[in-house]
Amino acid sequence: MNACLIAHNNTQSAITDQYRAIRNNIRFSSSSEELSTLVVTSSSEGEGKSTVAVNLAISFAQHGGRVLLVDANIRNPNLNHVFNLKLWPGLTDGLANHIDILETIHQSNIENLSVIPGGSSLPNAADLLDSWAMKTFLELARNRYDIIIFDCSSVLESPETIALARRCSGAIVVVKSEKTQQKKVLEAKRLLELANVNIVGAVLNKKKK
Template sequence: MARKSSRKSTNGQNLVAKNNPRSPISEQYRTIRTNIQFSTVDTKVRSILVTSSSPSEGKSTTVGNLAVVFAQQGKKVLLVDTDLRRPTMQFAFDITNNTGLTNVLMKQTSLMEAVYRADEENLYVLPSGPIPPNPAELLASKAMDELVEQMYGEFDIVLFDSPPILAVTDAQILANRCDGTILVVRSAKSDKDEMRKAKELLDSVNANVLGAVLNRKKLKKQQYYYYQNK
């Protein structure tokens, strides 16, 4: 049975889709959700990796809000923090990170015992757990493959927050295991050569790149997020 946080979330200021669902920004996240659902006609997208080329581009904020809008649609959603080097989901959802993904992979606990039920209905969060000495090896393990299959049996859609793809190999490992990948790009910050290299790395592992999210771009009518389908 999933855990329930005993605390009311106070740190989720970036979860605008939860805190202010009628805002223009929340509407843009719903637009991204719709584009994802229509991005593949014949294949159902059950798992999505969200990554970026470099740190501080907004990937964790993006994946957190996407998880919220999918849950608001009535889908049973699992958000997994697979950034086993610098995890952040425990802050966004105000949960503890003593037990999480790494414990499940090491067979120290079960998936549903490690998962938290978020304040948002239908949304569940699996924090990273203790930071391991071998993140890439854990994510590439047979145990991870088996766990993803188990997640499919429990949830309608699984979203993975991963480290930046140029920093470590973790995102490439996960992209190969997911139905789709989204690359987050920060306006006026992301380097074009780095974005091109990130796309090449994803292509090298046959990742299904659904598109890119341009983050922190100020547009008319206070719409800050734009989704470009490939």
């Protein structure tokens, strides 16, 4: 198993506790109905979006919710590596109607947690995230899962993440703890707010020194 699965591999750790706290903050911040679709993003690449998305999804699954974790980072998909899956068929293939999207859902080896990998690299992948097919998929997924978490690209590099976030009930912004990032974080916040995205909160992701 991948090292990024800490909430599963070490349920007693302080980090896992922090994910429980974030999960509960999300649960208590609004009715579960309203926050059923969440986007995890950041201002720049490599700030820990996938790590946070995966562990948050695990935390919701441990609480008993039916969770669907979707790799919507069409620029750099990696959930297939985390969960030992093939990259395709996945989200892009399902949205492009090359395959029934239900067939791209994999039950992970973690109870209650299903995963959709990124899918084939298609030329219109960015538009697919903001398509009618995505709208239909969200309706279908909402009926089957308690929470759907999208692991996305970063806001400043990918307008499609903002478009997807607009369709979801909330966005979580992961911030790597470096002061130099501050300007970028503020710009990402501005862009998300401009698009009327509901920013649920920020997660400070600090690596141990």
